[in-house]
Amino acid sequence: MEWLGLFNYWVVVVLMMTGFYVVIAQGNLIKKIVGLNIFQTSVFIFYISLSKLEGGTAPIYVEGITAYSNPLPHVLILTAIVVGVALTAVGLALAVRIHEAYGSIEEDEIQAQDEEDARNT
Amino acid sequence: MLMGIFSLLAASLYVLLDAVDVALTEAAVGAGVSIILMLGALVLTTSEEKVHDAKHNLLALVVVLITGGALIYGTMDMPNFADPQAPAHQHVAPRYVQDSVDEIGIPNMVTSVLASYRGLDTLGEVLVIFSAGVAVLLLLGAGTYRRRPRPPRKRTK
Numbered sequence: 001m002e003w004l005g006l007f008n009y010w011v012v013v014v015l016m017m018t019g020f021y022v023v024i025a026q027g028n029l030i031k032k033i034v035g036l037n038i039f040q041t042s043v044f045i046f047y048i049s050l051s052k053l054e055g056g057t058a059p060i061y062v063e064g065i066t067a068y069s070n071p072l073p074h075v076l077i078l079t080a081i082v083v084g085v086a087l088t089a090v091g092l093a094l095a096v097r098i099h100e101a102y103g104s105i106e107e108d109e110i111q112a113q114d115e116e117d118a119r120n121t
Numbered sequence: 122m123l124m125g126i127f128s129l130l131a132a133s134l135y136v137l138l139d140a141v142d143v144a145l146t147e148a149a150v151g152a153g154v155s156i157i158l159m160l161g162a163l164v165l166t167t168s169e170e171k172v173h174d175a176k177h178n179l180l181a182l183v184v185v186l187i188t189g190g191a192l193i194y195g196t197m198d199m200p201n202f203a204d205p206q207a208p209a210h211q212h213v214a215p216r217y218v219q220d221s222v223d224e225i226g227i228p229n230m231v232t233s234v235l236a237s238y239r240g241l242d243t244l245g246e247v248l249v250i251f252s253a254g255v256a257v258l259l260l261l262g263a264g265t266y267r268r269r270p271r272p273p274r275k276r277t278k
Binding site: 005006007008009010013014016017020021024025027028030031033034037038041044045048049050051052053054055056057058059060061062067068069070071072073074075076077078079081082083085086087088089090092093094095096097099104105106109 | 124127128131134135138139140141142143146147150151154155158159161162163165166167170171178181182184185186188189192193196197199201202203204205207209210213214217218221222228229230231234235239242243245246249250253254256257260261
């Protein structure tokens, strides 16, 4: 089963492209942020897949075990998850603010209002 | 709702891939806090999407397919999943695995790397979270020019 060795990475790519498509194609700002979250999670899964080691266990020292999975990507992803949530919060706050100013979170409606404003001034 | 399930599935996957610390964080932060933030945002804006007639965004699909194809092509050179000889396992990781228990004295290697070897990363993370908190407060808390006055949203963390 040599060709299955890269299967995890392909799943990651599919997940990432799903998120990417949502970010590009959705007009709704909140759904865009959801897409960004999916994209983000695919990167996390990619890193965690990299750190997995054949026959290894979780990187917590136990007497008699020599093979552990790589702790470094775990640390990086711990940081990235928390930062990702902080950025989600900022994005959602921006969406709320846009909704207050324009009364809509649909991209095309906001665009139309902007163009109308530009014509009136 | 679906996002909560998605986060939970991701957390289970991390457990299967031996990343228990990451799974804990994902379950708490991803499935917990970000869902609350999402629901809060939906309450403050609107939970109903404008109905579009079913048009597919062909350009976006093409871009996504090309990018995905390039990424798949990129994976062809990668070492196999869980290969012990992969370059990622050769650089600093052996030192963390072998010496961190003696050097730091904590059995959990993720903790010692996070708090000691790469403590500056954690400082940077704290800075990012602080700026994000300030940004959210500036965006929502100013309250000077609003159509409908509402109490400022409390941040949950």
